Amino acid sequence: MTIALVFLPSLLLAPPALAAITIPYDPAADLRQIAKTYLGDADLWPSILKASGVDRITDLLPGQGLTVPTTEVAAARTALDSSNARIQDANAAGAQVFAFDEIDKAIRLHDDALTEQKAGEWRKTLELAVAAEGLASKAYALAEKNRDQAAEARLSDRQGWVEGQRPEELGWEDREINAVLIEEEKVRTLSRSTAQITFRDTGRLRLNANSHAVIQRMRVDPLKKREDAKVSLVEGDFYALLGGDSDRKTLQVDVPDVNAQIDSGDFWVRQDVSGAKFTNYDDRRVEIAARGDRVDLGRNEGVVIRSGEAPRKKVELLSSPDLLAPADDGEVYNRMADLSWSPVKDAAGYWLEVARDANFNHMVDSVSALPDTAFTLKNLDTGIYYWRISALDQFGLPGPRSLSHRFDMRIDNAPPYLRLDAPVSSDIYREASVEVRGExxxxxHVSVNGAAATVDELGHYTLTVPLKPGMNMLTVLSRDAAGNETKVAREVVHMPDATAKITFNAAIPRLSARHFVANGSEISLSGLTEKNAKLQVLGADGGIRASASTDGDGAFAFTLPLSADESDFQVNVTSASGFSSRDNFMVSIDRDPPTIDLDMPLPRLTSTEFLALRGTVTDSQTVKLNGRVIPLKDTRFDEVITLKEGENTIEMSAGDLAGNVTVETWTVTLDQSPPSYVSHTIKPGSGGRVTVEVKAEDASGLAKAAPFTLLSNGTEVDGFLRYNKLSRSYRGAVAVASADISGVRLAGIELQDDAGNRIRVRLK
Structure with missing residues (x-):
């Protein structure tokens, strides 16, 4: 006996007349609370306005009747749940293959119903959901009837460009979704394209981008509901999910130079010029044989077979990442979704898959070799999306896919509800802060002047905001999840009765915080205090000595005349509110510059390049030596100056707090070059004596005497020559043993300059 099961819609195909309730509008009532009480969802308050024929909440009048579509909403929700269950039953029975048009229309009607639900069109939602359930029931019946027919497969999904070629066709032709695929038919995908082949038992292959496969064999045993299939992978990669109601859980995959016998129901294979790769995600085996060796892959194991080689050692696949954002069942907006996931240790890349259904039968995007743990999907239509991630190891083997998450892409252009209850703009606030609150x-997300407010579950927000004296602008911004914004601005005045704080410019010379010093008959003072205030400076006798006004930043400046070496002053600050406060300060006059005393006078001329400079400086704040600040220790300084050859100018300056400055300048000449011998003459004199004259040169001046050695016929005669400034030479008379000067010559002379540099000149 054959029993046929036919599912009928739980609701009538023609929607019933739906009732509603009417309640009077009370301005004190919360419309959101009414929606939650009668419709079970506070966010459905716009549906009450729509059912009541009102565009905006501000158009409601006290006592006006509010129409609450209670029965309409409940019926629409029930119909949506029932149609979704019917669609799932039909898919489980094979409707995607054997009743594709009917189940596809049912799914589209159900999606349209969801869209109408979001728009608050409850009657249209009910009509579409009822129609979807009817088509789903029809698809179920057709699938049950046709499951035992010819062994065909269908192109159940395509993304991008997909082509096919049957044995009788001469070239490649475009294959549309739901195209019937037969034995010996070739299928290929191009760049950024995928294709899903679904068999009669709902087992499926997903060809990824740039892949080429041949369906070599498809056979079915109607009695045992057993299907055998063989697929030849020419190039590229695919993964397979072999499920369904039949007993077949095997698929033979033909790869060049590799024999693969696969019992697994969840595996992946790739073939290219470098060789083949296999991974297994099932407890059942994947048996790989090549070049006389064999490898059996268990769950989450993979292997690489290089072209012309035996299988390498199998490896453990990387673990699956955790999906981070958006949260599962989260909502995203503006046709763009930012996806992120956790990193996996040793991962060389990641593989992202995005689909419109939980089983990934309707692929939206498939992107492999992603280098980062984030990716942005763009130009998405409204509706539900599912996504998952696999980690790729160094061999390009994908690990097990992560658990899928789903998100709802919404188009929401309605600005959020926002009300500002406090503060009130007409009040003047004396405190330095105010509580901002509203709904x-x-x-x-609610912020006040950019600072986040605390918002409770009912939407009430609060935030304490600091105030500055004078006018304050409070801008309250509410931003919903879709990025829509509502803004409310309010001005409040803060007028504190507080003592004005005066801060004088730190650059003003001072002996203490309120004791300034000057070197003349006036001093310029500046600083900060209350903005838009008036300042008056009073002398010890109470007379006004100076006055000024502060600008919008509170800055002031004035010049104060001084009549005594030390004076006390009082400054009065009157704020814009009229509140007056006082402060005091003192000014001393200092006209005496610091003194600089050296322990020893500096030499005019020296042959030593290092010059010690020691001494004391009194009443000085800053001391500089040749422009460089030098330290003092108990008013003393001890510095060493490196001189350069020639004239060196040394300048020391000392300045005090009042600005008085003393400058001392010295000139020291460094001469490290000895004198230069130029020439000499020996002339006979009277009484057995000879006259010796030696000419020499030196930039700093020559010493007054120069020791010399004279050879007279083999006998050495020593003596001194005296320097003659007029002739610029050394001269002297020497007694010799013989009047014959032919045997007399100058053997050597020692020259010295005023700096102390010496040279011994030996003459032949």
């Missing part, structure tokens, strides 16, 4: 849409 916004629950779940919205």
């Amino acid at each position: 916004s849409e629950p779940g919205a």
Whole structure:
């Protein structure tokens, strides 16, 4: 006996007349609370306005009747749940293959119903959901009837460009979704394209980008509901999920030079010029044989077979990442979704898959070799999306896919509800802060002048905001999850009765915080205090000595005349509110510059390049030596100056707090070059004596005497020559043993300059 099961919609195909309730509008009532009480969802308050024929909440009048579509909403929700269950039953029975048009229309009607639900069109939602359930029931019946027919497969999904070629066709032709695929048919995908081949038992292969496969064999045993298939992978990669109601859980994969016998129901294979790669995600085996060796892959294991080689050692696949954002069942907006996931140790890349269904039968995008743990999807239509990630190891083997997450892409252009209850702009606030409070849409982010406010589950927000004296602008911004914004601005005045704080410019010379010093008959003072205030400076006798006004930043400046060496002053600050406060300060006059005393006078001329400079400086704040600040220890300084050849100018300056400055300058000449011998003459004199004259040169001056040695016929005669400034030479008379000067010559002379540099000149 054959029993046919036919599912009928739980609701009538023609929607019933739906009732609603009417309640009078009370301005004190919360419309969101009404929606939660009668419709079970506070966010459905716009549906009450729509059912009541009102565009905005501000158009409601006290006592006006509010129409609450209670039965309409409940019926629509029930119909959505029932149609979704019917669609799932039909898919489980094989409707994607054997009743594709009917189940595809049912799914589209169900999606349209969801869209109408978001728009608050409850009657349209009910009509579409009822129609979807009817088509899903029809698809179920057709699938049950046709499951035992010819062994065909269908191109159940395509993304990008997919082509096919049957044995009788001469070239490649575009293959549309739901195209029937037969034995010996070739299928290929191009760049950024994928294709899903679904068999009769709902087992499926997903060809990834730039792949080429041949369906070599498809056979079915109607009695045992057993299907055998063989697929030849020419190039590229695919993964397989072999499920369904039949007993077949095997698929033979033909790869060049590799024999693969696969019992697994979840595996991946790749073939290119470098060789083949296999991974297994199932407890059942994947048997790989090549070049006389064999490898059996268990769950989450993979292997690489280089072209012309035996299989390498199998490896453990990387673990799956954790999906981070958006949160599962989260909402995203503006047709763009930012995806992120946790990193996996040793991962060389990641593989992202995005689909419109939980089983990934309708692929939206498939991107491999992603280098980072984030990716942005763009130009998405509204609706539900599912996504998952696999980690790729160094061999390019994908690990097990992560658990999938789903998100809802919404188009929301409605600004959030926002109300500002306090503060009130007409009040004047004496305190330095004020509490801002009001109500916004629950779940919205509320900020005041950029600072985040605390928002409770009902949308009430609070934030204490600091105030500055004078006018303050408070801008309250509410931003919902879709990025829509509502802004409310309010001005409040803060007028504190507080003592004005005066801060004088730190650059003003001072002996203490309120004791300034000057070197003349006036001093310029500046600083900060209350903005837009009036300042008056009073002398010890109470007379006004100076006055000034502060600008919008509180800055002031004035010049104060001085009549005594030390004077006390009082400054009065009157704020814009009229509140007056006082402060005091003192000014001393110092006209005496610091003194600089050296322990020893500096030499005019020296042959030593290092010059010690020691001494004391009194009443000085800053001392500089040749422009460089030098330290003092108990008013003393001890510095060493490196001289350069020639004239060196040394300048020391000392300045005090009042600005008085003393400058001392010295000139020291460094001469490290000895004198230069130029020439000499020996002339006979009277009484057995000879006259010796030696000419020499030196930039700093020559010494007054020069020791010399004279050879007279083999006998040495020593003596001194005296320097003659007029002739610029050394001269002297020497007694010799013989009047014959032919045997007399100058053997050597020692020259010295005024700096102390010496040279011994030996003459032949």
